[in-house]
C-alpha cells in the first residue's frame with residue numbers, strides 16, 4: 001500500500017506485516033511467497049474506499065512493519081517466532097493485520113492476540129481446518145490450526161463461525177468435532193441460499209460483542225478468481241461477494257485479521273495476489289473504522 005516501513009509497531013494503530021512461511025502446507029506449497037506478491041499488488045490500492053468514503057490512512061496510523069522472522073526447516077521454532085513477533089505488535093498497542101503464509105500461521109497469531117482470554121473467530125475458508133493430525137502424527141499443519149487453538153483455550157468455539165466450507169472430505173465425520181465444540185459451520189450452499197447480508201448477520205450474531213479475530217483464507221474465493229492457492233475448491237465466492245461480506249464486518253470488535261494461503265507459484269498474472277491485497281484493504285477499512293469508533 002506504499003506505506004512507510006517501520007521496524008516496530010510503536011505509535012501505530014494498525015501494523016501490516018507478512019509471514020513468508022508455508023511449512024504447514026500438506027500438498028501444494030508456495031504461500032511463503034505470498035507477502036512479497038501481495039505487497040507488490042497492494043501498490044495499486046488508493047487511499048479512499050469507494051463505497052464508504054472512508055480514508056483509512058487518515059483515520060489510523062498505519063505502517064508496514066515488514067515480514068516476521070521464520071525458520072523454513074523447523075515448525076516449532078517458526079510458531080514461536082511468529083507468536084513473539086505478533087506479541088510485540090500487540091504490546092505496542094497496534095492491531096496486527098497480516099499476510100500469510102499458510103493457514104497454520106494463524107495459530108501462533110491467535111496465541112499472541114488472545115493474551116487476556118479466548119477470542120471469537122470469523123473465518124472465511126473453503127475448509128474447516130479443524131482436523132486432528134495428518135500423516136499419522138503431525139499435529140501442526142494448515143489443516144489443524146483451529147483445533148489446536150480450541151484445545152489451547154485461545155479460541156472460543158461458541159463465538160466461531162466458518163463461512164464458505166465446501167469440497168470433498170477425508171471422512172464423513174470430518175466436521176463433527178468442530179460442530180460438537182459449538183462452531184457454527186456454514187457450507188457454501190447455505191451461503192448461496194442466505195446471500196451476503198444474512199451470512200454476515202449470522203457472523204455478527206455468533207461473534208457478539210467480544211474481541212474477535214478475522215481470518216480470510218483466499219481459497220474461500222472461487223479458483224477462477226483466485227487460482228494461486230494451495231488447496232483450490234471450485235464453487236467458491238466471487239471477489240465481489242467477498243467485498244460485500246467484508247464491509248459488513250463494520251461494528252465487530254476486531255483485534256486482528258489476516259489474509260492467508262496466497263501461493264504465487266500457482267497464480268496467473270498476479271490475480272490472486274491482487275485479490276489478497278484488495279481484501280487486505282477492505283479489512284484495513286473496517287479496522288480503521290473501529291479505531292475511529294473507539295475514539296468516539
Ligand SMILES: [Mn+2]
Pocket residue numbers: 103125126127129142217
Ligand atoms: Mn484455511
